[in-house]
Amino acid sequence: MTEYFELLGIPRSLHLSLDLLQQRYYELSRQLHPDRFMRSPEAERQKALDLSSTLNDAYRTLKNPLKRAMYVLSQEGFDVGEQRSKDVPPELLEEVFELNMALEEMRAGDDSARPQLESAEKNFTRMLSDVDRQLEDLFEQYDRAQSREKLSEIRGVLNRRKYIQNLVDEVHKSLVPSP
Amino acid sequence: MEIDFGTTNRVIGIDLGTTNSLAAFMDLTGPKIIPGADGDQLVPSVVSINPRQPNRDREGAGAFASGEIVVGNAARELLLTQPERTVYSVKRLMGRGLEDIQEELKLFPFHIAPGSEAVLQLQLGDRTYTPPEISAFVLRQLKQNAEAYFGELVTQAVITVPAYFNDAQRQATKDAGRIAGLEVLRLVNEPTAASLAYGLDKRENGIVAVYDLGGGTFDISILKLHDGIFEVLATNGDTHLGGDDIDNLLLRIALEDVRSEWGEDLSTDSEGVQRLRRAVIQAKEQISFVPFTAIELEYHGKKYQREINRELFDKLITPIVNRTLGPCRDCIQDAGVTVDQIDEVVMVGGSTRIPLVLSAVEALFRTKPHTELNPDEVVALGAAVQAGILSGEVQDKLLLDVTPLSLGIEIMGGVVSKLIHRNSTIPASATETFTTGVDGQRNVLIHVVQGERELVKDNRSLARFDLKDIDPLPAGLARIEVRFLIDANGILNVTARDVRTGAEQSMDVKPSYGLTDEQVEKMIQESVEKAEQDFAERQVREARVEADTILAAVEKARRHDAYFELSDAERADIDKAINELLLVYHSDQHNLIKQKIEQLNQVTLKLAENMMKGTKL
Numbered sequence: 001m002t003e004y005f006e007l008l009g010i011p012r013s014l015h016l017s018l019d020l021l022q023q024r025y026y027e028l029s030r031q032l033h034p035d036r037f038m039r040s041p042e043a044e045r046q047k048a049l050d051l052s053s054t055l056n057d058a059y060r061t062l063k064n065p066l067k068r069a070m071y072v073l074s075q076e077g078f079d080v081g082e083q084r085s086k087d088v089p090p091e092l093l094e095e096v097f098e099l100n101m102a103l104e105e106m107r108a109g110d111d112s113a114r115p116q117l118e119s120a121e122k123n124f125t126r127m128l129s130d131v132d133r134q135l136e137d138l139f140e141q142y143d144r145a146q147s148r149e150k151l152s153e154i155r156g157v158l159n160r161r162k163y164i165q166n167l168v169d170e171v172h173k174s175l176v177p178s179p
Numbered sequence: 180m181e182i183d184f185g186t187t188n189r190v191i192g193i194d195l196g197t198t199n200s201l202a203a204f205m206d207l208t209g210p211k212i213i214p215g216a217d218g219d220q221l222v223p224s225v226v227s228i229n230p231r232q233p234n235r236d237r238e239g240a241g242a243f244a245s246g247e248i249v250v251g252n253a254a255r256e257l258l259l260t261q262p263e264r265t266v267y268s269v270k271r272l273m274g275r276g277l278e279d280i281q282e283e284l285k286l287f288p289f290h291i292a293p294g295s296e297a298v299l300q301l302q303l304g305d306r307t308y309t310p311p312e313i314s315a316f317v318l319r320q321l322k323q324n325a326e327a328y329f330g331e332l333v334t335q336a337v338i339t340v341p342a343y344f345n346d347a348q349r350q351a352t353k354d355a356g357r358i359a360g361l362e363v364l365r366l367v368n369e370p371t372a373a374s375l376a377y378g379l380d381k382r383e384n385g386i387v388a389v390y391d392l393g394g395g396t397f398d399i400s401i402l403k404l405h406d407g408i409f410e411v412l413a414t415n416g417d418t419h420l421g422g423d424d425i426d427n428l429l430l431r432i433a434l435e436d437v438r439s440e441w442g443e444d445l446s447t448d449s450e451g452v453q454r455l456r457r458a459v460i461q462a463k464e465q466i467s468f469v470p471f472t473a474i475e476l477e478y479h480g481k482k483y484q485r486e487i488n489r490e491l492f493d494k495l496i497t498p499i500v501n502r503t504l505g506p507c508r509d510c511i512q513d514a515g516v517t518v519d520q521i522d523e524v525v526m527v528g529g530s531t532r533i534p535l536v537l538s539a540v541e542a543l544f545r546t547k548p549h550t551e552l553n554p555d556e557v558v559a560l561g562a563a564v565q566a567g568i569l570s571g572e573v574q575d576k577l578l579l580d581v582t583p584l585s586l587g588i589e590i591m592g593g594v595v596s597k598l599i600h601r602n603s604t605i606p607a608s609a610t611e612t613f614t615t616g617v618d619g620q621r622n623v624l625i626h627v628v629q630g631e632r633e634l635v636k637d638n639r640s641l642a643r644f645d646l647k648d649i650d651p652l653p654a655g656l657a658r659i660e661v662r663f664l665i666d667a668n669g670i671l672n673v674t675a676r677d678v679r680t681g682a683e684q685s686m687d688v689k690p691s692y693g694l695t696d697e698q699v700e701k702m703i704q705e706s707v708e709k710a711e712q713d714f715a716e717r718q719v720r721e722a723r724v725e726a727d728t729i730l731a732a733v734e735k736a737r738r739h740d741a742y743f744e745l746s747d748a749e750r751a752d753i754d755k756a757i758n759e760l761l762l763v764y765h766s767d768q769h770n771l772i773k774q775k776i777e778q779l780n781q782v783t784l785k786l787a788e789n790m791m792k793g794t795k796l
Contacts, residue, residue, distance in 0.1 A: 026408050030577055034606065034667045038364060038569045053606035053664055056579075060603060 002051075004058035004071060014069055014139035014154075016062070025059045066161070069139065069154060076148065078155055089160045095120075099167065106174045114175070121171045124164055131161045190335045190364060190570045191325050192372075192562025195314060195352065197270040197421060198394030198529065200224050202321040202336075203559040204329075205567035210376060210560040215324045217252055221555060222324070226250050226316045227257035227265035228303045247716070250320040259457070262288060262449040264304040268423055271395050272299055272310040273355075274348035276692045283419070286427045288449060298694060311355040311694065312702055318359035336361045337566040339558050340669075341396040342368035343416030343583045345629050346641050347692040349670050354694055358702045364569050366668040369393070370400035371580050372561030373527040374409055377552060385522035386412075388511075390540050390548065391558075392503060393528035395421040399507045401514040401521065407575040413513035413602045414583050415506035422463075422530040424499050429459040432495075433474050437483050445478075454478055466492045467532045493535045500539050507543055513602055524548040529555050579604050582665050584639075589626035593635045598663055601631065608664040612678065619651040623659060627671065640691040644673055646684055659684050715769070722772035726764055729776055733757060733783055741789035752782040 005012040008024045030036070032055055037048040061067045070080050088096050099120050105113040135157055142150040191213065192203045199221040202213045212220045227249045249257055258265045271283050277295050284291065292300035292307040300307040318338075325333045338361075340352050349366055356363035370389035377387075384405050391398040398416040402409055433455050437445045445451040458476045465472040471488035511518060524540060526548045531537065540548050552560070567573035581602045587595040588611070598609035613623050623646040630638030649657050658678035665671055675684035694702075733753065736742055742750070760775040 022405075026405060026410075029408065029579060033577055033579070035365075035568050035577060039571065049606055049664070049666060050608075053608040056604040056607055060607075 002054050002058075003075075004062055007055060007058050008062065010062075012072070013143040014065070014072060015143050016068075018063060021059070021063055025055070028055055065135070065139070066158065069135070069158060073151060073155055073158075076151055078151060080155070080158075089163060092163075095123075096167070099171070103170065103174055117171050117175055121168060121175065124168045124171065127164055128161065128168065131157060131164065135161070188335060188570075189325075189329060189331070189333055190337060190566035191321075191333055192559055192564070192566045193318065193321055193336050193338045194369070194372075194559035194562055195270070195318065195338055195340075195355070196224055196393060196558075197268050197396060197423065198224060199555060200317050200321060201556065201559045202325050203556075203563035204325070205563045205570075205572050210563035210567075212556055212559060213321075213325050213328050215251065215320075216327060219252060222251040222317065222320055223255045223267070224270065224314075224317050225254040225258060225265060225267045226269070226303075226313050227254040227261060228306060229257075230261075230264065230304055248316050250316050258453050259450060261304075262453050263290060266290075266301055266303060266313055268395055269301070269310050269313040271419065271423075272301075273314065274345065274351035274693050275299065275310075286423075288452070298698070309694065309702070311351045311699075312358055314352070314355035315358035315702075318355055318361060322359060322361060334360065334362055335364050335566075337365045337367055337562045337569065338363055339369045339372045339562045340366050341393075341416060341418055342370050342391075342398040342400050342414040342580075343396070343418050344368075344669070345418075345584055345639055346669070346671050347639075347690065348418065349668060350690070351693050353668070353670070354699045354702075357699055360703075363668075365565060366670070367562055367565045367578070368398070368400065368411075368414065368580055368583075368669070369396075369558045370398045370414070370527060371402070371409065371411055371578055372559075372565060373525060373557045374400070374402055374404075374561065375564040375576065375578065376557045376561035377525050377549065386514075386516055386520050388507075388521050388524045388544060389527060390503075390507070390524060390531065391416075391527040392530040392536060393421050394530070395419065395423045397421060397503050397506070399503070399510045401510055401516065408577050408579065410579040410604070411581045411602075412515065413510050414581055415510035415513065416583070417502065417506060420499070420502055421528070425463055425496050425530070425533075426456060426460055428495060428499070429463060429474065430456050433459055433476075433483070433485065436485055437476075440483060441481055451478055455483075462487055463492075464532075467534060489534070496533070496535060500533075500535055503536075504539065504543055507540075518543070518545055521546065525557075526550050527554050527557050580667070580669070581605060582607060582669055584629045585631055586641075586663060586665065586671065587628055587630075587638070589628065589635045595628055595630075595633060595635055595638060599665060603665075605665050605669055606667055608662060610660060610662050613646065613659045613661060614655050615649065615652065615657045616654055618654050620654065620657070621649050621651060622647050623649065625661065627663070627673075641671065642673075642691055643689045644675075645687040645689070646675055647687060648685055649677075650679075715767070718769040719767050719772070722769040722776070723764065726760055726772055726776055729779055730757065730760065733779065736783070736786055736790060739786075739790055741786055741792075744789060745786060749782070749785065753779070753786070756782045 008021065008028065010016060010020060010024060029052065032048055032052040034045065034048050034052060037045045061071050074080050102113040102116045102120070106117060138150065138154050138157060142154060189204065194201050201221050203210050204213055214220050215222050229247045229249065254265060258267065266289065268287055271287065272280060272289065277299060283289065290302040292302040294300065298309055300309055301313060322333055336356060338352055338356055340349055352366060353363045370391045373391060374387060374389050387402050387404055389400045389402070396416065396418050397420040398414065400414040401412045403412055434446050437443060445455060455476050458474050462472050462474040466487060466489060471486060474485045474487060476483040521544055524544045524546055526537070526540065531554050537548060564573060564576065565578065568576055582599060582605050583601060585597050585601045586599040587597040590596045598611065599607050613625065615623060625644040625646065626635065627641045627644065628635055628638040629641050632638050646659050649659065659675055660678050661673060661675045663671060663673055675686055677684050756779040760779050763771045763775050766772065
C-alpha cells in the first residue's frame with residue numbers, strides 16, 4: 001500500500017498546510033485521474049484507476065486532522081480499533097452515569113429530562129473543543145520530536161475525544177428525534 | 180478491449196432524461212446540441228411499437244410500418260392513439276425491482292409483463308422489453324441523429340445519470356448504452372455535467388451549488404471550483420421526485436373533476452387519461468409564464484375546463500418543492516460549508532422554470548440562481564465537455580465526483596459495516612480480509628449493500644459475491660483479501676485474492692437487481708439482429724416510396740402530348756417497365772425494386788426530355 005504522505009509528496013507530520021495538501025492533490029489528480037488514460041492500454045488504465053483511488057483515499061484521510069492522526073498511529077503499529085473508545089474515561093464516570101439516566105427518561109417519553117440533557121450537550125460540546133485544543137498542542141509537540149510516547153499520549157486523547165463525540169451525538173439524537 | 184481513438188472517432192455526450200433526451204458534441208468553439216431528424220433538439224423519451232400486420236399493402240409503405248419502433252415526438256403522438264403500445268418515463272424503472280415500483284405503478288401506466296419477478300419486463304403490444312432495452316431505443320435514436328448530422332459512424336458516448344442514482348441504476352444505464360451499440364466511456368452525474376457547461380466562462384474559483392429538478396429526479400450537488408478542477412464536495416437528492424409528480428398531482432385533480440362533471444371515470448380509459456395528462460402538462464408549462472391558465476380537454480364531444488391561477492398552482496405544488504429543500508440542507512452540511520460561502524447557484528432541469536422553485540431556492544441559498552443557459556440543454560452540453568475531456572480535446576478541466584451513497588457489507592446480526600462512505604471522491608476503494616468460520620469451508624458469501632442505514636434490511640441490496648473453491652483449511656486459516664473499488668462511473672468493481680497463495684480468488688457475482696452480463700450480451704445480439712431487420716424494412720419502404728413517386732409521375736405523363744409523340748415500341752417499353760416494377764413492388768427486396776425503378780427511369784428519359792421541351796415553348 002502506497003504511503004499517503006509519500007504519495008502526496010508532503011512531509012510526514014500531524015500539522016500540515018491544507019492549502020499545500022490541496023494543491024498537491026489537484027496536481028496529482030490531473031496526472032493520475034482515469035480521464036487522462038482513456039487512450040491508454042488496459043494495463044495502464046487499470047494502474048491509473050488503482051493509483052487515483054489511493055490518491056483520493058489519501059487526500060480524504062490527510063485533510064481531516066483526526067483521521068490523519070489515526071492514520072499515523074496505525075502506521076506506527078498502534079491499535080486504533082473501535083472498541084478502545086468504549087471504555088469510559090474515569091474522570092467522566094459520574095457525569096456519564098447521570099447522563100444515561102436522563103437519556104433513558106427522555107427515551108421513555110419523559111420530557112422533564114430535556115433541560116438536563118440540553119445543558120449536558122453544551123457541557124460536552126465545550127469539552128470537545130477543549131480536547132481539540134489539547135490535541136493541537138500534542139500534534140505540534142509530536143511534529144517537533146516524533147516520539148512514540150507522544151503518539152501514545154495522542155491515542156489516549158483521541159479515544160477520549162471519540163467517547164465524548166459519541167455522547168454528544170447520542171444526546172443530540174435524543175433531543176432532535178430523527179423523522 | 181482497447182479503445183481506439185482514431186481521428187474520426189467522435190465521442191458524443193448524451194443526456195438520457197426521464198422526459199426528454201438529447202445529444203451534444205464538442206465543437207471548436209464549445210459544446211453544441213445535435214439536432215434530431217425532425218429538426219427538434221429534444222427527443223422525448225417515449226417509445227412506441229406499431230402492431231405487426233401480416234399483409235402489408237401499398238398504403239402501409241407510408242408513415243410507420245408495422246412492428247416498427249417509434250421514438251421521440253412521433254412516439255409521443257402515438258401515446259394518444261396506442262397507449263398500450265407506448266411507454267414514457269421509463270427512467271423511473273431503471274435498475275429497479277418489481278417490489279420497488281409498486282408506488283410508480285399506481286401513478287404511471289406501465290404495463291408490467293408476467294414473470295417480471297426476477298427481471299422487470301414491460302409489455303408493449305405482443306413484445307416485452309426490459310427498461311434498459313427501452314432506453315436503448317432512445318439512445319439508438321440519438322446515435323442515428325448524430326450519425327446523420329456528422330455523416331459518420333458514432334460508437335462512443337458519455338451518458339449522464341442523476342447524481343443520486345445507485346449502483347444498479349447506473350449499471351442499467353450502462354447496459355442500455357451497450358444494447359444501443361454505444362461504448363459508454365463514462366457515466367457523468369447530471370448536476371456535475373451542468374457545472375462543466377456553466378463553468379466554461381464562469382469564475383475560476385469558488386463554491387457552486389447545482390440544483391437539478393428534472394422530469395423524474397432531483398439532485399443537489401455542491402462543488403468547489405479551482406482553476407479548472409471541479410471537485411464535488413457533496414451530493415444529495417431523490418431519484419423519484421420531479422415534474423412527473425406535479426403532472427400526476429394535477430392529473431388526479433382533473434380526473435376527479437371529470438368524474439363529478441361528466442359522471443365518467445376517465446382513469447380506466449387510457450387514451451382519455453393520456454389526453455388529459457397532455458392538457459395538464461400544457462397548463463403546467465404555461466402557468467410558469469402567465470398568471471392564470473386553464474386545463475382544457477375536449478374528448479368524445481365533451482368539454483372540460485378548469486381555470487388555474489399561479490396562487491393555486493403554487494399552493495398545490497408547495498409540498499413537492501419543499502421535498503427538495505431537506506436534501507439541499509443536508510448537502511450543504513455534508514459539504515462542510517455554510518450558505519454564505521456558496522458563491523453561485525445554478526439551475527438545471529425543466530422544472531426549475533417554475534417560479535416557486537426559483538424563489539424557494541433563492542430563499543434557501545440567499546442568492547439569485549443562474550438561469551442563463553437553457554435548463555433542458557445544459558446537462559447534454561456538459562456531457563459533451565466531459566466527452567471532450569476523455570478524448571483529449573479539453574485539457575484544462577477535470578471533474579472529481581463523489582459516490583452519493585455509502586457502500587457496506589453485511590456482518591453478524593444483519594448489521595451493515597460501512598466500507599466506503601458517501602461523498603467520497605471516486606475512484607474510491609476499500610480492502611477487507613475475509614476468512615472461514617468452519618473447518619474445511621469452501622465458500623464465503625459477501626453481501627454488499629448501498630445506503631446510510633444501520634441495518635441491512637433498510638439499505639439497498641447491491642449484489643452477493645460468492646468466494647468459491649477456497650482451499651479446505653481449518654477454520655480461520657484461509658485469508659481472502661477483497662478489494663471494493665468504486666470507479667469513476669460510480670459503479671462497484673470487486674476483485675479478490677487469496678493472501679496465502681497470492682492467486683486470484685474466483686467468485687460468482689449475483690446482482691440483486693438488473694441484468695447479468697450474459698443477459699446484456701444476448702440483448703445486444705438481438706438488437707443487432709432487430710436493427711438489421713429494421714434497416715432492411717426501412718430500405719424496402721424507401722424503395723416503395725420512390726416507386727410510388729415515379730409511377731405517379733409516369734401516370735401523369737401518359738396524358739401528356741409528348742407521350743403520344745413516342746413510337747409504339749417506345750410506349751411498349753414503358754408499359755413493360757411499369758408492369759415489371761409493379762410485379763416486384765410487394766417483394767421485400769429493395770434492390771429489385773430499385774432496379775426496376777431505374778429501368779423505368781431509363782425508358783422514360785426521352786419522354787421526360789420531350790415534356791421539358793414542351794414546357795419551354
